Amino acid sequence: MAISPARTNRTTDPMDVPDVVVERLPLYVRVLASFEERGIEMVSSEQLGSQLHMTPAQIRKDLSYFGRFGKQGRGYNVKALALRLREILGLDRTWNACLVGVGRLGRAIISYPGFAPEGFKIVSAFDMNPAVVGTTVDGISVDAISEIKPVVERLGIAIGIVAVPATAAQQVIDCLVEAGIGAILNYAPISAHAPGKVKIKNIDPVMSLQSMTYYLKT
Amino acid sequence: MAISPARTNRTTDPMDVPDVVVERLPLYVRVLASFEERGIEMVSSEQLGSQLHMTPAQIRKDLSYFGRFGKQGRGYNVKALALRLREILGLDRTWNACLVGVGRLGRAIISYPGFAPEGFKIVSAFDMNPAVVGTTVDGISVDAISEIKPVVERLGIAIGIVAVPATAAQQVIDCLVEAGIGAILNYAPISAHAPGKVKIKNIDPVMSLQSMTYYLKT
Numbered sequence: 001m002a003i004s005p006a007r008t009n010r011t012t013d014p015m016d017v018p019d020v021v022v023e024r025l026p027l028y029v030r031v032l033a034s035f036e037e038r039g040i041e042m043v044s045s046e047q048l049g050s051q052l053h054m055t056p057a058q059i060r061k062d063l064s065y066f067g068r069f070g071k072q073g074r075g076y077n078v079k080a081l082a083l084r085l086r087e088i089l090g091l092d093r094t095w096n097a098c099l100v101g102v103g104r105l106g107r108a109i110i111s112y113p114g115f116a117p118e119g120f121k122i123v124s125a126f127d128m129n130p131a132v133v134g135t136t137v138d139g140i141s142v143d144a145i146s147e148i149k150p151v152v153e154r155l156g157i158a159i160g161i162v163a164v165p166a167t168a169a170q171q172v173i174d175c176l177v178e179a180g181i182g183a184i185l186n187y188a189p190i191s192a193h194a195p196g197k198v199k200i201k202n203i204d205p206v207m208s209l210q211s212m213t214y215y216l217k218t
Numbered sequence: 219m220a221i222s223p224a225r226t227n228r229t230t231d232p233m234d235v236p237d238v239v240v241e242r243l244p245l246y247v248r249v250l251a252s253f254e255e256r257g258i259e260m261v262s263s264e265q266l267g268s269q270l271h272m273t274p275a276q277i278r279k280d281l282s283y284f285g286r287f288g289k290q291g292r293g294y295n296v297k298a299l300a301l302r303l304r305e306i307l308g309l310d311r312t313w314n315a316c317l318v319g320v321g322r323l324g325r326a327i328i329s330y331p332g333f334a335p336e337g338f339k340i341v342s343a344f345d346m347n348p349a350v351v352g353t354t355v356d357g358i359s360v361d362a363i364s365e366i367k368p369v370v371e372r373l374g375i376a377i378g379i380v381a382v383p384a385t386a387a388q389q390v391i392d393c394l395v396e397a398g399i400g401a402i403l404n405y406a407p408i409s410a411h412a413p414g415k416v417k418i419k420n421i422d423p424v425m426s427l428q429s430m431t432y433y434l435k436t
Contacts, residue, residue, distance in 0.1 A: 217308030
């Protein structure tokens, strides 16, 4: 019995996929979810492309990093592709996160109801202000920043959310990296950096405004 | 003397450009700025594509909506393209914005130092809490929500930033639209809608987390 090379499920090394392609996957997941809600079973790269305003070739190229999904002439199975992309993105589990900086913004983030339904759970918070350390915010106890490493290890925290002032942000990010955090969501208004293996995303309201002004000026 | 049709500067109707293409333009502006900082005068669609991990064809297609920029075989003039894209996006001027919802998050937004350097100025704030109305936050006076329309008209405010709880968000957005606001940045955790002509962007930290988990799970 011969093993057909076409049937292998081998995909590209995760680290070899361009970041920008990975960043587009959650968009694909949402568009697929909307197709699924409408009871659509199969979609073509043309249909996906028309929703996302990308060329079908770009869609096929993006997906090709992760394996062979589509069938020539039949398109993609909506449910199977959505499920597989969620698996690929690691969205089929719960992730523990910690918050650093329990000021105005940090408190707003702790009370943000959008994280939990998507599997992101803030389980711990840190601050450098002695007046705040030892208090509890929305059920989350606030520890000193010096406690980051032991708490992160004890609670299996993989994600750090940074809501400290700009001047303190890089130092806090370094602490999180040192503690073994793998992904950082940075709300501080600096374009923060983290060493190669650690992923960082900056919440960037300015970029959102910058594409809307296109419509305002006309 | 014949008028060469190839020399016309006519571009597509602004409303005919797909939103997703417009959303990519600020990325182009940033990448071009980084080329400019490094003293690079000309870039090819291949170089832009390699920075953004997009195919050169996609780059050329995106830019083609706005005119003819590149020269066959020479690429794009970095400075000229950046300047033109900033003009196209309306980033060559200052925009007045108002904030609705002066709670934890709203106060954090008012004190966010990232807006002003990019030409976005919060000039007014609104709240429904009588204890907050009439006060001043970081130099911005807080008015009642019923004052939105006259204040927006008086101060020439084009952008509304929404930081109210999810349950109040849609109603506030409707108020802003009624007042003539053209673009809304929504921080409330709902996928808010606005009528066709009004643009709305939801700040979406979950989507940022969703692409980072890709690297965590490996």
